[in-house]
Amino acid sequence: MSKNPAKYPVAAPAAAPIGAGAALRGAILAGAVLLGSAAAVPAEAGAPERAREAAARGDLKAAQLEWRNAVRDDPGSAATRISLALASLELGDGEVAERETRAAMERGYDPVRGTALLIRAYLATGRFDELLRDFPAPGSSAGSPPANPAVAAQVLAGRVFALLSIGQAGPAGEASQAALRLAPEAEEVQLAAAAVAMAAGDRAAAEAATDRVLARDPASVEGLLRKGALQFERRDVRPALETFTRAVAAAPGNVVARLRRAEALIQLNETARAKEDLDTVLAVVPNNPPGLYLRAMLLARAQDWAGTDAALQPIGAVLGNFPDGFLLLAFAKRGLGQVAQAEDAARRHLARQPEDPRGARMVAAFEIDANRPEEAVAILSRLAERGAADAEALDLLGRLQIRAGRPREAVAALSRAAELAPGDAGVLGRLAAARLAAGDTAGTAAAAEGALQRDPARPGVREMLAFTALQRGDLQGVEAELGRLDPAAQRSEIGGVLLGTLHLARFELQPAKATFSNVLRDYPASAAARNGLARIARIENRPEEVERLLGEVLRAEPTNSEAIGQLAAAAMPGSPRAVQARAVLTAAQAAAPGAQPLTLALANVMMRSGDAAGAARMLAAAPGQGESGGSITLPLARAEAHAAAGEWAEAEVQSRLALAQDPDSVAARRQLAGLLVRSGDARGAEALIEQGLRTRPADAALQQTLAALVLQARGLDAALAVADRLAAQPGTQPASLALRGDVLSTARQPREAAAAYAAALAQAPSGLLAVRQAAALRSAGDLPGASAALRTWLATNPDDDGAGLLLSQFDIEAGRNTEAAQRLEKVVARHPEDPVSLNNLAWLLGQRGGDAAAQSRALALAERAYFLTPNPDTADTLGWIMARGGQAERAVPLLRQSAMARKGDRPDPGSAYRLAYALRATGGREEALAVLTAAMEGAPAFPDRAEAERLLADLRTRR
Template sequence: MPDMNPSRVAATLAAVMLLTTGCARDPDPAQLMASATRRQAAGDNHAAIIELKNVLQRVPAHATARLQLGDIYLESGDVLSAEKEFRRARDAGAAPGAVLPRLGTVLLLQQRYDQVLTELLVDDAWPAPEQGDIRALRGYALLGLQHQADAARLFAQVLAVQPANTLARLGEARMALQSGAVDAAMKDVAGVLAAHPDNVDALRLQGDLYRRAGNHAGALDSYRKVIELRPANLQGRLDAASLLVADNRIDEARSELAAASRIAPGSAAVIYTQALLAMQEKKYPAALERLQLILRAAPDHPPSNLMAAGIFLTQNNVPQAEQHIQRFLAGQPRHAFGIRLAAQIALRGGKPGDAVALLEPLLERGAGDSQLQALAGEAYMRTQAYAKASACFDKAAAIAPPTAATRTSQAISELGLGNNQRAEAALEQVLLMPGDAAGDGAQRRAGALLVVTQMRAGAYDKALATVQALEKQQNNPALQNLKGGVLLARQDPAGARQAFEAALALQPGYLPALQNLAQLDVLAGQPDQARLRYEAVLARNGNDTELMAALARLAAQRGQMAAARGWLERAYRAAPDAMAPALQLGTYYLDAGELPKALALAQKLQAANPAHVGALALLARARAASGDGEGALESYTDLAGRQPGDAAVQLQLAGAHMALNHKQEALAAIRKALESQPEHGPALATAVRLLTDMRSWDQAMALAHGAQARPATAALGYRLAGDIEMARAHPALALPLYRKAYAQEPGGPLAISLHRALVAAGKPDEAASHIANWLASHPRDLPTRLYLASTLLASGDYRAAIPHYEQVLAIEPNHVVALNDLAWTCQQAADKRARGYAEKAYALAPANPAVADTLGWILAQQGDAGRAIPILKKATDSAPQAGDIRLHYASALLRTGERREARRQLERLQADRGYKRQDEVRTLLAGL
């Protein structure tokens, strides 16, 4: 071997390297295309993509490479990249017959049906096969838009010219599948596969048909044939994986998913199927995490929104479930399963009217579906349309053997119709079902409902016998708690206490039994024992916010408002991200008149949880209470938009409009409430009151007459007609209407209406006798007694009013309104107890400006102006529009010689032309 100089070796190597590099720089595109095709056929799509990109680096306008690259992207599930390449191929001069069917396919996969019809236009000059394929794809788009008849005409038109057109034949199969004609669809697919056994689309559809028919083994064979033919076909892998997930063959599903991930690691379809697997394993947080990856990039992705809605419903997160199902139905408004899920979400969210509206169109074409009939029955039952509910449950039972849940719901409908015996029979049938058929949960619910039904009928012995029979089959804390309730109804508090304690022995800390025991303690005059019970359990469960809420209720019941606030604030600190304690605290602040705190908390909650309707409702209330009418209207409008079928929300929106004197807008909101729930009593009453204020007598009376015509609202209709006549100063015409309403549905509100009408008609003795008789037979009717007391107070009969306030306090010692009004009445009657009642009312509700005004004015009149002034100032600042409170404050200032500040307050009152006590204001100013 010759001895070579190192420098010569280096030079030789450099020459070789340069030669090699030069060859790499100038590859032949045709060779690269051939290599890409070989690699694609071998299933190595990644290598094929590299080869094709090398071609396109050299020849960007290489239309064939663009088409082939798009095909690989499409097979790998990257639909967006495929669409880009097909469009670039078209721009590079690819023949329309080659590019348009591909472009149509990717648009269909993205459900962009209108775009398919816009972009895929047929040229009669094209060859027949190309025309046929384009028309068939347009047919698919029409199918997606639910235009079945137009799609059928297109498919028939193609097949008349080309009987063997595969796309059109498969289109007819898909149309048959949509209409439920599985056998016809299978026949069409079999015809295609007989001619083209390797047609991947036909094999996939065959798998879908087998799956629809319950033949999962056949479906898996079809999907696996796709994988054998196209190992890199992403959709075939995912079809197999989703079927294996449904069959709970988790390991095999995981294997297919792993293969799919290698084909397309970041594909939305892969991530979605991973979420499906996590959901099957009940790993809901993991499933939602995967779905969020998709929804962040594509917020309207239908399958992800549908699955997310189902998972959130499982987690009882109704607001989030609503948000996702609404997104899903916005794109697929006729999707039967989506509509059913939306109805279930509406029922869980307390909107049965929405559920009925969703399900009624389905009932027209799904009369033979037992599950649909049962769901509709549940919705009708919740709207108190018991006859329709019972009919649906009967149909469901005729189609398939009734489940325990269906029987139980049917019993509730029978109760609503007054058929107690039929209801009891249905519930007894549930209890006789074998455990496997009924399910423990269903039997527990049926047993509890049967006991409650018997108790409502006053059959306490029968109810106790039912509980004792249930004890032999099962024993749980809920049953023992129910037994305690039966024993209480039988006037056996000792036995009831024993049952509640048995419930706690089975499950220490079982809150319903704990609350019942605490109530027994309170009734026995041992509220401290009740508190100790709660605190002992809380010591073991230090962050239990429900226990803290129970302690807050107990403290409020005892008038210990500072303690109640403390417990609610502690619960909020213990779980700042939990909505329940936060909403309870916000509601407490509102009820206690602590408006700045309520508003601040509501704003914080709504900002952190913009989708939570509870937070939005609290913010709306807080804004309204704080005098922010425009802000309240904005929040209630948002709330009504999210819950369009909720009559109560529409009524709140009407109230916000009324606060701003938007009468027509308020009326429109009330009418919307009545559209969804025509028998909604508060909405009817508000509508009549508003129309009466507008002096639209005929419209108001028409509403009242309409209510009279419906059995459920007949009594209300007569009462409303009476209210209209009273507003028109026709008490003589109002009286017979009120009497008719009272005869149908006697109650405190009608007793009050009759009293007013009798007084206005010049019959004060009959009025006094009527309301006294009512209260004698209903001594615990506190609202009616307070009405009578306030009437006597307004007439100046202070001595007669005092006993009525005292009777209210004997039943409810911490009734703030009664304490406040009694304090004022005693002060007017020169009764020395006035200050004591006022002090107690103020201790219970220090933030209430009316309560503060009563105490402050009593203190001022009794010579304690020094203490009165800060209390009256606080009341004035809290209620700046309340002229009487400002007048009391100015008078107290004068008593202490603070003449300058007194003048300022009096001049503000003088500037208020609407204030009626201007004579007193002028007298005080003159004294200055």
């Protein structure tokens, strides 16, 4: 049919080079479109007989030669000339086919079949406009019925294919209807109707028309080809193969039939049979583009990249007409090590098919190889946003996000990958790792268990289950999972880190140190072992060692969240080693300016330390996305730094850039609104937030921002009016129901706020409103009323842990420690990984004095809280429980850590008292006296003041 190779589907290369089940949309040069095989020509002796024998064995060149001999022997035979025309057309020689067909018609050949073959010659040579000119619509000039309806129907059918080829579907449909009126039973007319239906996307109608052709002639080659193509398109590959095989049996020399059968065989991985068909075709038509393309696919399956490249070279000029042509070339070039050419081909493919995950994955891989991971993330993220990403692309995106220190984004990508590939244990294992990094212990366990169900020997999964058990405080569970590891896994880096962490969770510092040191000896690059040793060094008050170890971690892994977090906390103003810790952070960031979490952490430290201008300069130099696409994290941070430095114009530019990149960003919208207010454009700020609410009407942050802006610019009544207006709109709820109370709380009217929350709570009960009502009552000084409100709510909503946690705090304030502990026990049972609840419960139990069971439980809870969040509060709790439990030696480092971190302008007397208590117990009376004396001078009242004064007096008298 047409030389334009973009009309028919071609099978995909093998799973190895392109991807399992990939459906390439290439092209197969059409064969019999309007006429059947030469078998209908009457048999003659001599050359004609030899010609038919050659055609039967698929040797079209020999058949054409014999028909030429027959024409030379009998130039007046119309049948011989038409046979030569058919053989020539099968070989793609449209000019000879046209010439011989005209000669046959001059010698009396059937005008109907001759017209059909002549039109077919035009179509085969791509002369669509000439066909429309040379074969006008019958009767169009005089407006009268055609003299020969059968010939007219052939012309109209031919015009249908020509019109469709130049994109004129409407006129093609009209021509098809006219042809059907003239000759509804003609094969060519029904095939034209099928083509029109396909162009309109009506595959059912196309198949019905094709079935009508085959009902009249089961051996119709073109009918079989059309039927097989429809079956292949809907992925009924085995039935399609059977249909194409029938077409080959009917016309062994038909190029299209053999190519289509080869395509189906490739899809079914029957490569040997496919090669036979391709060899037959290419022996006859050596430069047939689809044949060469399919041969390249077969060679790619065998990873014969040189052969693949050689097969593609002759069709380089038309390679772009095959939708996967450049992708196949990219694989070949990459396999040959020709990276630049491979990348160029992959990018050309992606430009043509931006929603093809295979192309996106390959281009992303080139970005990764070039050390441009953020560009790879951007490519894969755009694919995912369009909903076109497959499991492999999402898996790669998730791995990149993990590497970049963005566990939540990694979880989002890998969760979608797991949905698309639910049986892939590797994806589930990586999802478990991402959830673990994001702090989702329950999700980690679920993903890890799923991975083990699919692959019981999956490496690293049991280790993640052990880590989730650690997070839950289930130390026996950790031991159990470690016991299930094979000896090699137990000796691995992660096995050793797990064991060391188990010792650390039990506060067994020496075994923990020995274990982490052994891991570091065997795995010198282990960041986890260094982090473990840094934790121990912090407890033992060796800050220089902590900084050295964490600096080494960041040099190897610049996005390591634990190292960044610990150094950033130590670098904050008021910390005893702030200058040294900041220096380590600065050096790490200078070595890896593209490590965004590290850059953002250092910028925050710099701003908190009064160096906002320096933070802005550093952020401006940090690699990141330009004016479109990519994450808005950097522009937002830049805006914040500029604002902190008083560089208001620059801050506004960066805020607008962030909002342009992500119009749905609430943070960017609020930041820009604040800057507009600062510049005096309060109305503009309100309009900006109102615009955001039109697309996100239920967003609580936007609602609160609008109310706050109005309160600041136009007063309380106007802000309350805004709150009431929003609350009246169903699309803004439930957040808007709390807005009136929020405005009153901001205006420092807590009693009125409590009443507003109570009214909203009566209208739409929710834990949020109950907690806010109680908080407002507490702010008004009504602690009994606040406690009563929460008890009322919890009576019907006993599982609301947020309300239970707040009520426990009220109970502590009121001295109801037993009730507080009971509530916290329930919260901890449901949230064993929450360090605040663990720490508070440990403190309460530790206050019970001689109750051995309570002390043991308190110690276990405090150890878990400190392990999860090693900060001054958890160190203080754990150290105090140890000190009072006779473990003063172990307590001193923790209490020293707490007291030093809380120093600020003056020592915290409570922390100093507890440290002095432990120091005295270890024989350090002089240090205890110095610490406590400095803290008690001019100290305000604090809960342990009386005990502290007695201790101070004792220390002074026993010097």
